[in-house]
Amino acid sequence: AQSVTQLGSHVSVSEGALVLLRCNYSSSVPPYLFWYVQYPNQGLQLLLKYTSAATLVKGINGFEAEFKKSETSFHLTKPSAHMSDAAEYFCAVSDRFDMRFGAGTRLTVKP
Amino acid sequence: GAVVSQHPSRVICKSGTSVKIECRSLDFQATTMFWYRQFPKQSLMLMATSNEGSKATYEQGVEKDKFLINHASLTLSTLTVTSAHPEDSSFYICSASITGYTEAFFGQGTRLTVV
Numbered sequence: 001a002q003s004v005t006q007l008g009s010h011v012s013v014s015e016g017a018l019v020l021l022r023c024n025y026s027s028s029v030p031p032y033l034f035w036y037v038q039y040p041n042q043g044l045q046l047l048l049k050y051t052s053a054a055t056l057v058k059g060i061n062g063f064e065a066e067f068k069k070s071e072t073s074f075h076l077t078k079p080s081a082h083m084s085d086a087a088e089y090f091c092a093v094s095d096r097f098d099m100r101f102g103a104g105t106r107l108t109v110k111p
Numbered sequence: 112g113a114v115v116s117q118h119p120s121r122v123i124c125k126s127g128t129s130v131k132i133e134c135r136s137l138d139f140q141a142t143t144m145f146w147y148r149q150f151p152k153q154s155l156m157l158m159a160t161s162n163e164g165s166k167a168t169y170e171q172g173v174e175k176d177k178f179l180i181n182h183a184s185l186t187l188s189t190l191t192v193t194s195a196h197p198e199d200s201s202f203y204i205c206s207a208s209i210t211g212y213t214e215a216f217f218g219q220g221t222r223l224t225v226v
Contacts, residue, residue: 032214036217041220041222043115043218044204046216090154103154104153104154
């Protein structure tokens with residue numbers, strides 16, 4: 001069975017500061033990994049995905065994530081937070097037949 | 112990118128009535144569609160997986176007679192909440208996949224309120 005653990009249900013940063021959202025996964029097969037963002041009362045928007053190509057994945061809105069097999073991690077980063085980044089972020093893992101989501105991390109950006 | 116349209120975005124219904132939610136893949140054929148339920152400030156809980164032309168596979172604990180899923184075509188899946196009760200009030204989200212979970216495309220969600 002596969003699973004995802006997101007460390008920290010709530011992260012608060014100042015505008016312009018580094019954003020780091022943590023995700024660790026468990027999978028018995030080489031995983032596909034995803035980060036999604038959700039704004040209030042909306043569906044999920046894909047930020048980026050890892051599908052066994054480059055370990056450093058660049059996504060939309062300046063986000064990127066690095067797949068580290070030895071650490072079973074796929075942390076999401078952004079060098080400089082913007083007010084519009086405030087949202088809920090979900091990490092997900094897939095074995096091509098099933099997708100499981102983490103509990104989510106709410107990102108707050110302070111002016 | 113691939114677009115999934117979910118309708119309605121919000122619905123209020125009376126207790127005891129049924130509500131149908133549609134999920135359409137607009138520019139691709141979805142071999143598999145997924146239905147999730149999301150409680151406030153919580154993650155997505157997979158309810159069921161449906162493949163076109165076959166019965167949906169429900170997750171443990173999800174009442175299949177309560178949440179009827181029909182995947183009539185490669186572009187349309189529907190979720191019907193039957194005899195809705197206030198505890199069914201939630202945010203329901205669908206997603207569609209082309210072949211396996213290499214990527215899933217999500218609808219915008221439906222806020223169901225049962226009064």
